[in-house]
Amino acid sequence: MSAFDRPVDTDSSGPGFSGHGDGSVAEYPRPPRREFKARGSFVTRCEACQLPVMNCLCPYQVKAESHAQVWLLTHPLEHFKPTNTGRLIRDVLTTTQVFTWYRMAPDACLLALLEDPRYAPFLIFPDDQADYADRVVGLEAVEEAKSQARIPVFIILDGTWRQARRMFRRSVYLDKLPILPLHTERETRYRLRKPASKAHLCTAEVAIELLRQGGDIAAADRLDDYFDVFNDSYAASRLHHKIDPPTAAMRRLSAQRDVALTEE
Numbered sequence: 711m712s713a714f715d716r717p718v719d720t721d722s723s724g725p726g727f728s729g730h731g732d733g734s735v736a737e738y739p740r741p742p743r744r745e746f747k748a749r750g751s752f753v754t755r756c757e758a759c760q761l762p763v764m765n766c767l768c769p770y771q772v773k774a775e776s777h778a779q780v781w782l783l784t785h786p787l788e789h790f791k792p793t794n795t796g797r798l799i800r801d802v803l804t805t806t807q808v809f810t811w812y813r814m815a816p817d818a819c820l821l822a823l824l825e826d827p828r829y830a831p832f833l834i835f836p837d838d839q840a841d842y843a844d845r846v847v848g849l850e851a852v853e854e855a856k857s858q859a860r861i862p863v864f865i866i867l868d869g870t871w872r873q874a875r876r877m878f879r880r881s882v883y884l885d886k887l888p889i890l891p892l893h894t895e896r897e898t899r900y901r902l903r904k905p906a907s908k909a910h911l912c913t914a915e916v917a918i919e920l921l922r923q924g925g926d927i928a929a930a931d932r933l934d935d936y937f938d939v940f941n942d943s944y945a946a947s948r949l950h951h952k953i954d955p956p957t958a959a960m961r962r963l964s965a966q967r968d969v970a971l972t973e974e
């Protein structure tokens with residue numbers, strides 16, 4: 711067992727997840743900041759990216775612009791897991807918004823944004839149940855939003871699959887949103903938690919494929935490279951190994967960063 715982290719996070723439940731109750735604020739008090747330090751307290755972490763300094767992600771953080779935006783509705787237990795990939799989206803796409811999911815106390819800012827006509831929000835969720843089939847839309851709805859000069863927004867439920875289903879079923883304020891399922895042949899490359907199936911993509915991978923299918927190819931490619939660097943760096947850190955020489959994704963991001971710096 712490494713001092714850095716558990717070897718593999720399972721996809722079933724987070725630390726302290728009791729599996730009962732209704733998910734109200736009282737049951738999920740906001741955890742203290744950086745509570746995970748307890749697990750990795752023997753490792754010096756970068757203050758900015760939280761990875762061990764040896765494999766710091768920061769040199770590879772290159773911003774990208776996209777037509778579509780990603781808003782994350784993050785389960786309270788997911789926020790503070792260092793293996794969470796939702797934060798990678800925000801690192802690359804500065805328009806990304808992150809909200810904490812509480813069933814009984816929806817975020818007021820999110821509620822206001824859902825009513826804002828500048829945005830066309832889509833709730834990303836599988837289309838495998840009959841009872842909400844009338845809300846399911848396809849990518850043409852994203853194109854239509856763009857043609858109306860509205861900003862497509864992909865709202866991703868950021869948690870384990872079980873948490874995401876719970877968030878979907880228990881959030882009345884999401885009930886009127888169109889549902890956009892992600893159809894992709896991509897198999898997950900995420901190495902830090904064990905997926906129940908290769909078809910179960912992690913949060914960053916879902917965003918990457920949505921951006922790609924929605925026409926934001928350059929942003930998707932850059933986020934994909936950043937995801938690969940995170941994935942590789944985190945996995946190597948569990949073995950106390952420094953990645954050297956740089957991977958192909960690292961080299962591409964370094965080159966893009968150099969270009970961005972000279973343009974400033």
Ligand SMILES: [Zn+2]
Pocket residue numbers: 756757758759760761766767768769
């Ligand atoms: Zn860093």
